[in-house]
Amino acid sequence: MKTTRPNLGIDGLMSELMTLAKISEAEPPVVTRVVFSEADMRARAYVKGLCTAAGLTIREDAVGNTFARWEGSEPELAPVGTGSHIDAIPNAGLYDGCVGVLGGLEAIRVLQKFNFKPRRSIELVIFTAEEPTRFGIGCLGSRMMGSVLSPEKALALRDKEGCGLDELRMQAGFTGPLESVAVPAGRFHQFVEMHIEQGPYLEQEGIDVGLVTHIAAPASQIIVIEGEGGHAGGKLMPGRKDALAAASELILALEAAAKSSGAIDTVGTVGICEVFPGAVNSIPSRVRMTTDVRDTDRDRRDRVLAALEAASKEISARRGVTITTELVNADPPTVCDPAILAALEASAIAAGKSHKKMVARAYHDSSFVSCIAPTAMLFIPCRGGVSHRPDEYASPEWIGSGVHVLARTLATLAG
Numbered sequence: 001m002k003t004t005r006p007n008l009g010i011d012g013l014m015s016e017l018m019t020l021a022k023i024s025e026a027e028p029p030v031v032t033r034v035v036f037s038e039a040d041m042r043a044r045a046y047v048k049g050l051c052t053a054a055g056l057t058i059r060e061d062a063v064g065n066t067f068a069r070w071e072g073s074e075p076e077l078a079p080v081g082t083g084s085h086i087d088a089i090p091n092a093g094l095y096d097g098c099v100g101v102l103g104g105l106e107a108i109r110v111l112q113k114f115n116f117k118p119r120r121s122i123e124l125v126i127f128t129a130e131e132p133t134r135f136g137i138g139c140l141g142s143r144m145m146g147s148v149l150s151p152e153k154a155l156a157l158r159d160k161e162g163c164g165l166d167e168l169r170m171q172a173g174f175t176g177p178l179e180s181v182a183v184p185a186g187r188f189h190q191f192v193e194m195h196i197e198q199g200p201y202l203e204q205e206g207i208d209v210g211l212v213t214h215i216a217a218p219a220s221q222i223i224v225i226e227g228e229g230g231h232a233g234g235k236l237m238p239g240r241k242d243a244l245a246a247a248s249e250l251i252l253a254l255e256a257a258a259k260s261s262g263a264i265d266t267v268g269t270v271g272i273c274e275v276f277p278g279a280v281n282s283i284p285s286r287v288r289m290t291t292d293v294r295d296t297d298r299d300r301r302d303r304v305l306a307a308l309e310a311a312s313k314e315i316s317a318r319r320g321v322t323i324t325t326e327l328v329n330a331d332p333p334t335v336c337d338p339a340i341l342a343a344l345e346a347s348a349i350a351a352g353k354s355h356k357k358m359v360a361r362a363y364h365d366s367s368f369v370s371c372i373a374p375t376a377m378l379f380i381p382c383r384g385g386v387s388h389r390p391d392e393y394a395s396p397e398w399i400g401s402g403v404h405v406l407a408r409t410l411a412t413l414a415g
């Protein structure tokens with residue numbers, strides 16, 4: 001297959017990443033690209049142009065997930081997928097997500113350059129709204145593809161201005177029925193996503209690529225504790241119903257449950273704790289807090305939630321406060337596909353790249369693609385583990401190693 005773009009290798013890819021980074025709602029080097037914003041639409045157009053130049057055929061679904069297809073010699077076979085996202089949270093950098101999209105495209109172009117003819121088609125996927133900035137929910141596009149988010153629930157999503165998903169996606173030109181976004185199992189043969197690690201370990205250990213065996217998934221809750229307020233001086237200690245004192249016990253119970261799970265992969269965090277009325281001389285009458293519990297193993301994670309619930313009951317009874325818990329979401333952790341991991345490992349060895357198996361501790365689109373297809377991820381290092389900041393950085397060598405391993409893996413999977 002002929003491409004109209006001279007293949008410039010890693011230099012070309014780096015300049016494409018820089019060009020994409022400049023399509024931003026903020027002054028460079030800051031990248032801000034919220035889904036369906038003018039910058040998002042221009043970025044999509046830029047990436048689609050590069051895909052078309054590489055001879056790929058573009059298709060978009062009703063929520064804007066974009067599929068750029070390199071037709072295989074047996075086009076009736078389910079394709080192999082790769083890709084990630086190009087939206088970016090406010091004040092972000094240029095590698096998160098984009099490395100998996102433009103790096104995935106570069107892997108395809110490398111295969112084209114070597115005259116490789118895939119048996120299965122290879123589809124580069126650009127997922128809509130991996131970041132939760134606009135609608136408060138992460139991985140919107142892949143979540144809908146995996147039927148983890150229903151069209152009804154998607155229709156209820158609104159941004160801060162009160163604009164609904166339906167209106168915004170229509171304005172962006174994505175008009176089909178939302179029901180059509182769900183992808184049946186079997187539509188993709190396999191899927192592999194390249195991404196920066198967003199942690200420091202590959203760089204610290206001097207390892208070229210990480211082969212992701214598990215993707216941890218969070219369960220998050222909103223917990224409201226209602227006690228009894230009063231004057232901090234006037235009301236003596238006996239009989240107090242201090243909501244913050246109760247919350248403190250609950251926070252420590254969560255920490256203890258996460259620490260004693262028996263696995264290093266269990267983490268539990270209270271990131272928000274709002275105290276009412278919030279005055280120095282007033283007993284806290286009400287606390288609203290969030291919990292975020294993550295693990296690679298669903299049962300183990302759910303045991304932490306159960307321990308928290310038991311602690312809530314005990315604290316509530318002993319202190320005479322009311323504790324209500326709302327489960328916001330509890331997504332399934334992902335076990336990555338052994339066959340793809342074997343292909344990734346063989347590819348790393350063949351490419352002469354050092355590698356280690358590791359766990360992804362943040363959400364990724366792959367978490368939801370894994371509901372419909374065997375999935376794995378390939379991590380490359382990022383400097384200092386920094387991500388979601390303008391100084392996020394991955395060197396051309398790191399990206400080049402990732403592209404090399406990804407290209408070989410796609411060649412293996414597409415046969």
Ligand SMILES: [Zn+2]
Binds near residue numbers: 085
């Ligand atoms: Zn990302």
